[in-house]
Amino acid sequence: MKKISLNTVDFRSDTVTKPDQNMLQSISLEGLGDDVYSEDQTTLRLEKMSANLCGFEFALFVPSGTCGNLISLLTHCKRGEQYLTGDSSHIFLYEQGGGSMFGSITPRPFHLKKDGTTDFKSLQNLIYPDDIHFAKTSLLCLESTYNGHPLPRNYLLEAINFCKKNQLKLHMDGARIFNATEYYNTSPKDYLSGIDSISFCLSKGLGAPIGSILCGNKNFIEEARRYRKALGAGMRQTGVLAYPGIYALENNIPRLKKDHELTHYFASKLMSFKELKIDLESVKTNMFFIHASEESLIPLSEKLKNHNILITKDNPIRIVVHKDISKEDIDRTINIFKEHFSGFP
Ligand SMILES: *Cc1c(COP(=O)(O)O)cnc(C)c1O
Numbered sequence: 001m002k003k004i005s006l007n008t009v010d011f012r013s014d015t016v017t018k019p020d021q022n023m024l025q026s027i028s029l030e031g032l033g034d035d036v037y038s039e040d041q042t043t044l045r046l047e048k049m050s051a052n053l054c055g056f057e058f059a060l061f062v063p064s065g066t067c068g069n070l071i072s073l074l075t076h077c078k079r080g081e082q083y084l085t086g087d088s089s090h091i092f093l094y095e096q097g098g099g100s101m102f103g104s105i106t107p108r109p110f111h112l113k114k115d116g117t118t119d120f121k122s123l124q125n126l127i128y129p130d131d132i133h134f135a136k137t138s139l140l141c142l143e144s145t146y147n148g149h150p151l152p153r154n155y156l157l158e159a160i161n162f163c164k165k166n167q168l169k170l171h172m173d174g175a176r177i178f179n180a181t182e183y184y185n186t187s188p189k190d191y192l193s194g195i196d197s198i199s200f201c202l203s204k205g206l207g208a209p210i211g212s213i214l215c216g217n218k219n220f221i222e223e224a225r226r227y228r229k230a231l232g233a234g235m236r237q238t239g240v241l242a243y244p245g246i247y248a249l250e251n252n253i254p255r256l257k258k259d260h261e262l263t264h265y266f267a268s269k270l271m272s273f274k275e276l277k278i279d280l281e282s283v284k285t286n287m288f289f290i291h292a293s294e295e296s297l298i299p300l301s302e303k304l305k306n307h308n309i310l311i312t313k314d315n316p317i318r319i320v321v322h323k324d325i326s327k328e329d330i331d332r333t334i335n336i337f338k339e340h341f342s343g344f345p
Contacts, residue, residue: 009329014204014322027243035238042239055189058221068199068214073099083139086112116146148287150180160194172198179285206248259286263321289316
């Protein structure tokens with residue numbers, strides 16, 4: 001078994017955060033019940049809190065972001081219908097096309113620019129006219145943050161108008177939504193106003209071990225609850241997970257700002273290496289990308305690994321900063337970059 005030592009510095013993702021002592025100590029037997037019977041008081045509390053925070057009527061606790069997105073697709077789209085999603089969105093690329101696998105609904109991918117936006121004029125061309133030859137388009141999916149880019153509220157307003165005009169529902173894949181609202185210094189409720197559903201992760205930058213939340217109106221969540229059960233994702237004494245979820249929402253949102261500052265610090269330090277290419281302007285939240293030659297990257301990742309520092313083996317390398325990474329960790333990492341690249345022509 002692969003053993004990850006405790007002092008490992010892991011830049012691969014913010015999913016790797018571990019619950020800290022305070023978060024674990026927040027778990028209690030109080031209120032535990034069977035959540036399939038809607039009798040786990042802490043889960044109900046987490047759902048209510050999430051709905052209030054994001055400005056929705058109801059919310060549903062789900063095991064993962066992928067599950068939240070899938071349930072949302074199934075709930076918004078009937079069999080045979082289509083949803084619009086970015087060609088490099090998480091929903092299109094990294095969720096196995098679950099909508100078609102389990103719901104007989106198909107994606108209609110559209111081009112995403114580097115910042116996760118698209119041009120609504122060209123998007124309009126992807127909506128079929130009302131004709132029995134064509135699938136009906138019923139949903140638009142957005143993603144914020146997208147590769148670390150937070151979608152601007154103005155863009156969301158454009159999307160909301162587009163959906164109204166075309167009678168589409170609007171789903172936000174907001175796995176890292178609080179990184180976006182932290183960046184714009186706005187409340188999730190204001191940021192998301194006018195959107196029909198959102199799924200967000202408790203298990204990324206917020207530091208909870210497991211779980212995501214899907215929010216929507218009453219009818220949507222009632223229907224979503226049925227799909228959750230059908231997918232085998234109805235869970236029992238979920239309070240043991242809801243306590244860390246509540247702890248994460250109550251304590252770990254403001255600290256994302258620190259992750260963003262450290263991310264920018266790290267990226268700006270690496271800018272001075274002529275072997276690396278980083279677009280500092282696009283570093284806004286907790287991730288950035290390093291472009292370099294293949295021959296320099298493989299030995300670099302090996303070298304870092306020998307120092308208990310983990311990066312992806314992709315090119316570009318995606319660097320993600322999260323609550324288990326300190327400034328000292330970043331400085332130590334920069335030193336290893338220095339050592340590595342001083343030997344390079
Ligand atoms: C991580 C992520 C998901 C899925 O979350 P899991 O909990 O890993 O299933 C969905 N969308 C985006 C944008 C993500 O980054």
